[in-house]
Amino acid sequence: MTAKNNSRWHWALCFIFGAVFIFAGYVKVRDPQLFLVAIRGFRVLPDPFAAWLALGLPWLEIFCGLAVMSGFLRRAGLLLLNACLMVFLVAIVIAWSRGLDIECGCFGNTIKTSMMTELVIDLVLLVTGLSLLRRQTSFP
Numbered sequence: 001m002t003a004k005n006n007s008r009w010h011w012a013l014c015f016i017f018g019a020v021f022i023f024a025g026y027v028k029v030r031d032p033q034l035f036l037v038a039i040r041g042f043r044v045l046p047d048p049f050a051a052w053l054a055l056g057l058p059w060l061e062i063f064c065g066l067a068v069m070s071g072f073l074r075r076a077g078l079l080l081l082n083a084c085l086m087v088f089l090v091a092i093v094i095a096w097s098r099g100l101d102i103e104c105g106c107f108g109n110t111i112k113t114s115m116m117t118e119l120v121i122d123l124v125l126l127v128t129g130l131s132l133l134r135r136q137t138s139f140p
Contacts, residue, residue, distance in 0.1 A: 010135055017128055018069030021081055024107055025061030032058070041102040042095050060084070068132070078133040085126040092118055 028035040036054035039045060045053060060080065067077030088106070095102045096115055106118065 010132070013128060013132055014068050014071075014074065017081075017125070017132060018065040018067070018077070020125065021061040021065035022069070025058040025065065027107055028054070028058035029062070038103050041100065042091055043098075043100065044091060044094070057084070075133070078129055082126060082129040082133060085122055085129060089119070089122050089126065092122065 032054050035058065036051055039050045039054055040047075061084070064077035064081045064084075067073040068081065092102075092115060096119075102115065106121070
């Protein structure tokens with residue numbers, strides 16, 4: 001693959017990765033109450049921490065997604081989003097191991113998925129995010 005094609009591929013992945021988080025954040029900003037119910041379903045955070053997360057996390061996803069797409073503070077955006085994905089994965093696995101029937105809340109009520117599908121989606125996003133982060137350290 002030539003350097004030009006490699007650059008296009010990198011840009012396209014950054015665009016798609018950032019867009020996924022902008023969309024996810026936007027859906028949660030539109031209905032923070034629904035996202036709060038999803039967070040409470042994990043039974044990990046008590047109030048008011050769950051409410052603060054429901055109000056703050058969507059904006060973090062939007063701003064980090066914009067950073068990844070625009071290139072401005074891309075590395076910071078990738079670091080934060082990858083950290084969030086790792087936390088999401090751990091939370092889903094813990095909920096699954098406790099036998100909880102949760103709605104992830106990742107995309108609001110626009111996409112209904114099973115817990116196994118959520119794990120796969122998060123793993124794919126994490127692998128993509130980590131590869132972009134690895135590439136970002138060596139990419140101008």
